[in-house]
Amino acid sequence: MSRKRMGLFALIAAFALCMAAMCASFMLTAAEKTVSRTNIFDTSNAQDVTPDYSADSTTYLTYNIGEGGSVRYRRNLALKWFESNDTTADNAFDGTLAYFSLVIGFEDTSSFESFTVRMETTQFSMSKEGKTVNEITFTPDDSGDLAVSVNGTAATATVAEADADSIAIGFASDDTNGNFVVALNGSPLVNADDEELCFTNIGKYYAQYASSSADTPITPLAFSAVSAAAGSEEDTGVNFTIQSLNGQSFAIDAEGDVTDDQAPVLVVDSDIRQLYLGFEIDIETVTIDVCATSGVTTDEYYYIPVENGEEKRSFNEEGALQGYTELASNTVFWQKDFVDNNGDKTENRRISIAYELSDGETSAYYFIEWYAQADADGFIPVVNAENETTRPVMAFMELSDDGEYVPTADATEEYQPAVDEAALDGEGNSIQVGTGAYFYLPSLKAYITDVTCGYTDMDFTVYYRSTNSSSVSTINGSYDELRIELTNEGTYEFRVVPTNSAGRAMTGWFGEKGNYTEKDITTDNVFDAKNLCSFTFTVHYSGPVIEESDEEEDPGYVDATYSIADFEIIGVSGYSENYILQYFVPTDSNKTYTLDEIRAAEQADGTNSLGTWVIINKYDESLDDDDENNNNDYSWDPDSSLSFIPQERGIYKVTVRVTADNYPMVSASKYVQIASNSVEIPGSTDWLENNILSLVFLGIGVLCLIGIVVLLLIKPKDKAAAAAEKERKAEMKEKREKRK
Structure with missing residues (x-):
């Protein structure tokens, strides 16, 4: 075999070795299934007291809460989403609605006077606090059984002491207006009047974490307790277990770690009705993994069915999606993209959009149509925005029998009382007035309809004036940004104009009975529109306050x-x-x-x-x-x-x-x-420990690279050069022989 061929083989071998090292690195990374339990929850005056692993029983994360302490989950938390079905099932393209779920447990219910699970979220209806706090509290009685209350209202259900080692908390349903029915061990909680107990005024379908440096810090989930021995030397804190969260088990393995076996979930915080030709796909989605805050990949695909044509989408034997095309961020759909089985353009425009989420080990598909108002076949309609003439409609005014616009019961009996209440503080007095003081509009969702989009996808303009000013002011924003600054005391009057996702704003009707004219609403004419309802509130100044x-x-x-x-x-x-x-x-x-x-x-x-x-x-x-x-x-x-x-x-x-x-x-x-005086202390680092595997493969890669360079630089001689060298040596030998 020639030296040239040997060099080529060596080069290929070196390249293969380098590639093998890289692949091994990737394979080992993908095979990482466990996460350190210290990376999931954090504590304040509480500590991890999880027992050692035992092969004979399941060991869950266990914490001890001291006086004033808490255990906190400080990352985004999914509250409502859809789960994918088995890809081999007949309903593989259908989704199953899922809600927040949590399982905790107590070994000794007599160790505490109360135990509280606290959830903080953004708000559906904005308030001064900027966040909503909901709580479920467990209080033991003399027998050790646990009474349950939601936001201070007692539930009829209790937890027997014998069952306290595993308590399932979650949401059973929601009204799409920010209220979620709380369930205990799978059953909705009710009060003594048989009314469902809810976590209320939740602004999104996930609890959005905001750090302590944010204007409004939000901790999605926190656990706290009041010890039965609080203040005494016998107080040893309160122990409890966290067994699962949104299906992710917190059982530890032999190394004391948690196995991350749940795929990331897709939360769609939007009420999708249709998509538009000529516009990029812009859907408000959030990817959430219980154990991971990074390393989650998202791939997007689309599928356009052929009208009256053969179904070309499916899952293969490995569960991979077939028939879909990658959806780039700048993809725009036009009329030519929608055809029938003859290849002709069709007005029956429909689309399916799929997301594939993966944390490197587990993955799942999610389809946007699950979260949307899809058609009978499960697809999202695609319409021409230029042809979309419908506008939002508000339920506050109606035409009477004699042709005049009059307020409805929704306006006089529901929303105006809500406005009156919003102008009062918790003690029944006027809310504060002055720079930095605001009136927060109650939710309007129950009173606005539109065929093109949902309430959370609309924009709003609030026109208002006060007795201290003849001018009309405006504020613009989404549903959770509607507030009026109260720079002076007096009576304020406001009207609201919604705009849908197609950019069509509600119009006003002007004139007199029997001769109304439709016009766009402006600051000059808004309070003359007959089909808009005015709402009023009065506030009084009681001197400066310090928040x-x-x-x-x-x-x-x-x-x-x-x-x-x-x-x-x-x-x-x-x-x-x-x-x-x-x-x-x-x-x-x-x-x-x-x-x-x-x-x-x-x-x-x-x-x-x-x-x-x-x-x-x-x-x-x-x-x-x-x-x-x-x-x-x-x-x-x-x-x-x-x-x-x-x-x-x-x-x-x-x-x-x-x-x-x-x-x-x-x-x-x-x-x-x-x-005392500040001292700069050199910090310790775990960087080398956490990256040792990467360094090993980096070293292998460097050695492979050196080998390749050496092989490239040391060029083997070809046959002609070798023959010439042999002939030259023979001539030199012959000349030396002749000199003798």
Whole structure:
């Protein structure tokens, strides 16, 4: 065999070795089925106490919650979606509706006074809080059985102590208006009046996580408990197990990890009625995996059936989808794409859109038509937007027998009372007025219909005016963005105009009985439209208020500038603010108190039963260095910024006092714990441990590359060159022989 051929084979072998190493790397990555249980839930004053794995029984994630502690699931959580059927079944292209589900358990129900599962979500109807909180609470009685309540309302169902080791919580159904019926062990919960108990005002079909740095932090799921021995030395916390979430089991394996065996799910947060020719496909979808926050791939496909033609879509024996075409992000469909069995264009335009989701090991198909108002054959209609003339219709006005527009019962008996209620706070008083104060419109979904799209896919324009202004103002937004800023007290009047997904806004009818004219609605004519209903509310100003945040101030360090977050002051112009910085000096200098202890000891007059608050004077450059009033080292100048440089460790308090003529003074405080001087501590890293396999294959790849380069550079001699070399050596040998 020639040296040239050997070199070529060596080159091929090196390439094959390199490819094998890469494939092995990919195969090992795909084979990763487990996730560390520490990566799923996080804790605050709670700890993972999961027992060791046992082959004889199932061991689930177990946590112990201490006083004031919680276990939290801080990632997106699916609440409503569709699941795919067996691809070999006759109904393989049908989906099954699925809802949020959770299974928890208690070994000892006597260990707690109450246990709460808390869900935070965005809102269906917007409010000042910016998020909705729903809770289900378990309370043991003397026998150990658990009473159940939803948002404070007692349910008729209970959980026997013997069954408390596995309790299934979930949603049984929903009304598409943000209300989900809560189920316990598969049965809907009801109150004493046989009314279903619900988690209410949920804005999306998933609980959308928002971190603590967001304007409105949202933790989709949290578990908390009040120990039966709270405050005593016998308090050892409350143990509970988390057994599954949305079908994902939390049983641990021999290594203490969780096997991720559930495919990602597709949540469609849109009420799809039809798609449009000439427009890119734009559907609001969210991919959610219980165990993974990254590494999920999404592939999109489409299938257009031929009218009266043969069905060409199917699943093969391996469960792969057949007959579909990849759907690019810029794909646009035209009339020519829709034909009948003769190849002629058809007006019966329909389409199927499929998503394939995979986390690298498990995958599933989802079809958008499951989530849409599909036709009888399960396809989504595709229409020409230019021919779409229908507009949204509101149920607040109707033509009477004598031809006049009059308010309906929906307007007078339902929505106006809801508006009146929205203008009151929890104590029945007027909501606040001033810059930063808002009136939040109640949900309009029950009163708007449109054939082209659903409520959540519409845009809205709210026209409003007040007794303090003759001009008409507007706000524009989606269903969960409708609010009116209340800059002054008085009576406000508003009208709402919806616009559908085809861009068609509701029109107004103007004129007198028997001679109405249809026109587009503008700020100039909106309050003259006969088919629009006005709603009113009245608010009163009661002086400035300070919106106190639930967020704790971060700890600070001596000699490091600390900035206090701004206080949120709501009021009409004309108030004044005074900021005070104080340092806490304990009465007993030998004692050290926590921030919670100091806050609990605060008195109504601003003093503290555990010590004294010493005022830090404002920065004053005119003071001598030895002046006893000189606190310039703190650089405290609230007229410039709410920042200071702590000079001692301990507890500081910043208080704002807001005063306005003819109104009582209001105040609020923020507390800061200052530690010793900041020290930069080198952090540890698990990067090498987490990436050792990748480094091994990288090394193999580098060696293969070196081998290839060497083989390319060391070129073997061909036959002619070898023969010439042999002849040259023979001549040299002959010449040496002749010299002898």
